[in-house]
Amino acid sequence: MQTPVSSPFVPAPGGFYSPAVRAGNLLFLSGQLPLDLHGRLVPGGIVEQTNQVLSNLQHLLHAADADLTHLVQVTIYVAGMEHWPAVNAAYHSFLTAVPVPPARAVVPVTELHYGALVEIQAIAVVVP
DSSP states (O other), X not given: OEEEEOOTTSOOOSSSSOSEEEETTEEEEEXXXXXXXXXXXXXXXXXXXXXXXXXXXXXXHHHTTOOGGGEEEEEEEESOGGGHHHHHHHHHHHSTTOSSOOEEEEEEOSOOGGGOSXXXXXXXXXXX
């Protein structure tokens, strides 16, 4: 059985998808863009955008009674590898207290929706 998961602290989807879907003990988190609660791209550069994306993921995890320690896999899409050091530093600061970092893939892309510089999707294991 699949259950959609959303959070009042994350912008509503702008298309036909769920922000996250729980299937048994797995939580699939859709790619999060650096959008504020009103669906606007956050001002600033790659650090501000990465922090917003990670904050959005954290809100969705909390809505499913989970946290960053439940992440098992993360895929990061970054618009240009020149941004990677800043993305990696912001990512590390969010996951510093996580005892086992999730598996991760980094995919350089030429363009992301809304002109974003970063997008992150993830999978978590949530024990009922």
